[in-house]
Amino acid sequence: MAAPVNSVVNSSAKCSSFNATSFQKKTRSRLISIPGTRPSVQNGQLLVSTGVTSLDYLLGGGLAVGTVLLIEEDRYDSYSRMILKYFLAEGVVCRHELFVASAQHTPDDILQELPSPILDDVAIHKPVEQPRLSHEPQDSLDAMKIAWRYQNLPKVQTALASSSRFGHYYDVSKMMEAEIREAAKCHRFYLPEHPTQSSPTHSPMLESYSALLKSLRDVIQREGFEVTAPMSKSRNILRIGLHSLGSTLWGDDLCCHDNPRHGHALTTFLYGLRALLRSSLSVAVVTVPSHLIQNRALMGRITRLCDNAIALESFKGSEREANPLYKDYHGLLHVRQVPHLNCLASQLPDHKDLAFKLKRKQSHIQCGILWPFHLFIYFDL
Amino acid sequence: MLSELLQGTDTGGFLIVQDNISHSGRPLLKSFISAALNRDEDVHVLAFEASEEELKDGLQGLPCQRLHIHNAYIDPLGWTAHPAFTVQQFCFEELTQLAKQTSQPKPATLVIDSLSWILRHLNPPHVCKTLQQLRKGGAVRAIIGLLHADMHQRGTVGSICHLATSVIAVSPGMKADEAVAKTTKRAKSGKVTQDEEIFRINEDLTVVVLNKTSHPGPKQTDQEEPEMDPTANLTFNLRLSDTEREAKEKLALPFVFSKEKKMALLQSGPGSGRILYEPDANDDYDQEDPDDDLDV
Numbered sequence: 001m002a003a004p005v006n007s008v009v010n011s012s013a014k015c016s017s018f019n020a021t022s023f024q025k026k027t028r029s030r031l032i033s034i035p036g037t038r039p040s041v042q043n044g045q046l047l048v049s050t051g052v053t054s055l056d057y058l059l060g061g062g063l064a065v066g067t068v069l070l071i072e073e074d075r076y077d078s079y080s081r082m083i084l085k086y087f088l089a090e091g092v093v094c095r096h097e098l099f100v101a102s103a104q105h106t107p108d109d110i111l112q113e114l115p116s117p118i119l120d121d122v123a124i125h126k127p128v129e130q131p132r133l134s135h136e137p138q139d140s141l142d143a144m145k146i147a148w149r150y151q152n153l154p155k156v157q158t159a160l161a162s163s164s165r166f167g168h169y170y171d172v173s174k175m176m177e178a179e180i181r182e183a184a185k186c187h188r189f190y191l192p193e194h195p196t197q198s199s200p201t202h203s204p205m206l207e208s209y210s211a212l213l214k215s216l217r218d219v220i221q222r223e224g225f226e227v228t229a230p231m232s233k234s235r236n237i238l239r240i241g242l243h244s245l246g247s248t249l250w251g252d253d254l255c256c257h258d259n260p261r262h263g264h265a266l267t268t269f270l271y272g273l274r275a276l277l278r279s280s281l282s283v284a285v286v287t288v289p290s291h292l293i294q295n296r297a298l299m300g301r302i303t304r305l306c307d308n309a310i311a312l313e314s315f316k317g318s319e320r321e322a323n324p325l326y327k328d329y330h331g332l333l334h335v336r337q338v339p340h341l342n343c344l345a346s347q348l349p350d351h352k353d354l355a356f357k358l359k360r361k362q363s364h365i366q367c368g369i370l371w372p373f374h375l376f377i378y379f380d381l
Numbered sequence: 382m383l384s385e386l387l388q389g390t391d392t393g394g395f396l397i398v399q400d401n402i403s404h405s406g407r408p409l410l411k412s413f414i415s416a417a418l419n420r421d422e423d424v425h426v427l428a429f430e431a432s433e434e435e436l437k438d439g440l441q442g443l444p445c446q447r448l449h450i451h452n453a454y455i456d457p458l459g460w461t462a463h464p465a466f467t468v469q470q471f472c473f474e475e476l477t478q479l480a481k482q483t484s485q486p487k488p489a490t491l492v493i494d495s496l497s498w499i500l501r502h503l504n505p506p507h508v509c510k511t512l513q514q515l516r517k518g519g520a521v522r523a524i525i526g527l528l529h530a531d532m533h534q535r536g537t538v539g540s541i542c543h544l545a546t547s548v549i550a551v552s553p554g555m556k557a558d559e560a561v562a563k564t565t566k567r568a569k570s571g572k573v574t575q576d577e578e579i580f581r582i583n584e585d586l587t588v589v590v591l592n593k594t595s596h597p598g599p600k601q602t603d604q605e606e607p608e609m610d611p612t613a614n615l616t617f618n619l620r621l622s623d624t625e626r627e628a629k630e631k632l633a634l635p636f637v638f639s640k641e642k643k644m645a646l647l648q649s650g651p652g653s654g655r656i657l658y659e660p661d662a663n664d665d666y667d668q669e670d671p672d673d674d675l676d677v
Contacts, residue, residue: 077543078571104513104544192514248509248540256505256537292539316573317565 034235034281036094037065038166043343048096048237048283051086053167058335058354059308060347062166063285065237066278067339068270070303072290072311074331077244079312079356080287081110082172084241087285089114089176091239092184093168099219099240099282101189101212103249108188110243114181115170172358187219191250206262208251209269216240217276225280238282245269246288246302255292263298270305307339312356329355382564382576383590386547387416392488393516394523397496397542399550401531404560406551407431407494408582410527411439414492415586418443422522423489425480426450427466429457429498430527436494439586449483458502468502473514480520488522491515495527496541505537512544554579559591 040047040061047062050069056062063069073080091098092114100107189212196207203210220226225238246254246266253260270286277284286306293299303309314331315321326332333354340346386396396413400406417424418440424447428436432454440448453466470476480489493499499508515521530538530550542548547566554560564576579591612619621629 076567076571076573078573081571192517247543248506249513249544251506251510253504253506255540256534258534258536289543292536292543294534294536317575 034237036090036096036166037237038062040064042347043341045341048094048239049090049167050083050285051088051090051167051170052083053169055083055310056167058310058349059338063283063308064339064341065281065283067307067341068274068277068284068286070306070309070336071285071287072309072336073244073287074312074314075291075317076314077287077289078316079314079331079358081243082358083312084243084285084287085110085114086170087239088241089117089170090168091237092176092181093117094237095184096237096239097223097225098184098186099189099216099238100186100243101191101215101241102243103191103208103247104244106188106190107186110241111181111186112175114176115172116174116176117180118169118171187215189215196251203268204262204264205268205272206251206265209245209265212242213269213272213276216273220276220280220282225282227279227281235281238280240277240282240284242284242286244289245286246293254295254298255289258294260295260298263295267298267301267305270302274305274307303336306337307341309336310334311336326355329357331356382566382574383549383562383578383580383588386549386564386566387413387588389416389420389523392522394547395512395516395545396523396525396547396549397528397545398525399528399530399538399542399548401529401552404551404553406527406549408586409549409551409560409562409588410492410494410525411436412582412586412588413525414448415440415443417490417492418445418447421447422487423447423483423485424449424492425483425489426492426494427453427471428494429453429468430495439584442585447483447485451479457498468499471499471503471508471511473511473518476511476515477518477520488520491521491524493524493526495529497527497529497532500533500537500541505540509540509544512541516544558582 034046037046037048038061039045042060045064047056047064049056049062050059059069071080071083088098088100088111098111100110102110191208191212194208194211194215196211205213220238223238224230225236244250246252248255252262252265254262254266266288273284273286276282288302290299290302290311311334312331313334315326315329316331320326320332333356335349335352335354338346338348398406398409398413414424414426414436421444426436426449428450433450433452436450437445437448451466453468456464457466457468458464459467459469470479476491480491483489496508512524512526515524528538528541545567547564550563552561552563559579559581562578562580564578566574566576568574581589581591583589
């Protein structure tokens with residue numbers, strides 16, 4: 001669209017206000033631009049990355065802000081804990097705020113084990129050692145002979161990634177350095193430090209869950225994560241990681257009995273959590289030891305109360321380990337639920353047989369989800 | 382792996398011996414007690430299911446001044462006026478006090494015979510919380526518990542074993558005095574190892590591990606098979622000798638510039654164009670929809 005310039009004397013600031021046509025370019029409503037987020041291509045929701053790029057792909061591009069991801073733990077809680085750590089590490093790298101709650105391990109223990117990000121988006125490439133002739137000078141080793149115009153440009157990563165600024169890659173064999181980690185603001189909730197006060201009203205929620213919900217609400221209000229908070233401040237996302245909810249250490253007998261006495265405690269908590277998240281700029285990842293929960297109806301209710309739900313089944317210790325089909329993978333991944341937010345139907349992944357693997361590539365180990373059998377696109381994450 | 386566990390659990394370790402009606406785990410528990418006594422450690426035993434005499438049977442040859450048996454067999458529910466040890470005393474404060482009573486500055490090992498008995502009378506979340514607090518607190522170095530897996534619901538057994546660092550499930554073996562032990566060990570790094578062994582317990586409570594069972598153990602996940610080198614075993618020569626490499630380097634390539642010219646071209650001079658682009662808020666994200674411009 002051409003806006004005619006009035007004259008050279010008038011400053012250029014004026015020419016944009018003169019419209020010769022009646023067509024107005026439709027400007028999108030002011031998108032909150034927060035680092036580490038992007039709008040979804042399907043329904044325009046604001047998405048954050050889970051830290052594992054292929055999990056983002058399965059969930060439709062990422063985790064929508066204001067939703068809950070439920071991870072059903074594998075038997076020894078190794079891989080679910082790893083995905084939780086990836087989620088928190090992604091928050092550190094994108095400079096979001098973190099909230100970590102656990103009853104078994106101190107949140108500091110979990111934070112110290114975060115994987116280290118591979119910071120330049122460049123595959124670490126060791127040039128193959130060629131035996132050099134004696135008359136070659138030292139500094140010409142890096143100079144390219146034929147493609148010398150490109151020698152000052154960074155090496156480009158060949159693996160596909162939707163946008164490298166949205167999801168990052170991590171190296172599980174190394175821990176995140178302390179200065180990167182401490183730069184992120186983190187709120188902690190360790191259950192043994194919160195003495196349980198018996199509530200006067202008989203609420204269906206346990207004291208531990210009430211304390212956790214109250215702590216979350218306080219953090220959201222105090223730090224200004226609510227959607228209705230004034231827009232003058234720069235906005236940020238709060239990433240909430242809740243480890244092993246429903247286990248006995250939270251005081252819940254969901255995992256012990258077939259007909260638990262506190263059958264409604266966790267479901268009430270999840271309901272309150274989702275209400276809290278919908279009205280704030282936060283995302284939550286909750287892990288639940290579902291292999292211990294015997295009551296399948298209860299597990300179904302818990303799944304319905306969360307927006308996204310995946311289940312991890314590790315091959316360690318099960319009879320599937322001997323199956324030759326599975327020998328390259330570490331476990332199966334089941335997508336139990338994908339949300340449909342502001343639209344009629346959700347985008348389910350095309351393939352139902354998903355397996356995951358911790359891949360050791362060159363010098364680092366990354367977590368990846370593979371599509372076995374016919375579709376062998378290898379997502380290097 | 383059984384012998385490693387017998388040699389000493391790490392600090393903060395929680396070991397569970399899981400047995401069932403067909404094979405009792407108490408002899409293995411007594412082997413753990415005798416191994417700990419041989420290492421000069423203080424051992425506190427909470428005896429709910431077996432009497433003191435039965436537990437001491439077989440441990441005579443060992444230094445018994447370090448062994449403290451808390452007799453909860455006589456009156457566990459506190460029906461008499463002066464019970465020795467009741468099940469209500471199974472909580473963090475009382476047990477820490479108990480463990481600190483010994484004269485040794487080194488933390489003690491706590492042996493619980495059995496956890497199943499306690500789980501019948503206290504609710505599982507409380508038991509789990511106490512065990513977790515004991516592990517994190519410094520009064521007790523290691524906890525060894527006996528659990529009868531067929532006495533409880535699967536969820537309860539699973540929840541208690543979820544807290545443990547190692548679980549040994551015993552079952553009867555082929556011969557009368559042999560038993561099969563399936564061990565699962567969780568290291569602090571999160572790595573899980575499993576093993577299946579046949580063992581026998583001698584008269585003096587030492588454990589003899591016989592050969593492993595016929596099923597091979599699961600392969601370690603980080604062992605990679607050596608990749609076949611495709612350049613080996615070829616009928617033609619892919620390698621270069623030194624003279625050949627020299628000749629290759631000396632070959633003048635077309636379009637090759639001198640070093641000065643290369644440097645000049647690589648650095649952007651004042652005349653070279655640079656594209657500066659700053660997307661503003663009006664920029665269209667969606668390249669596919671041409672009608673997105675119209676405000677219809």
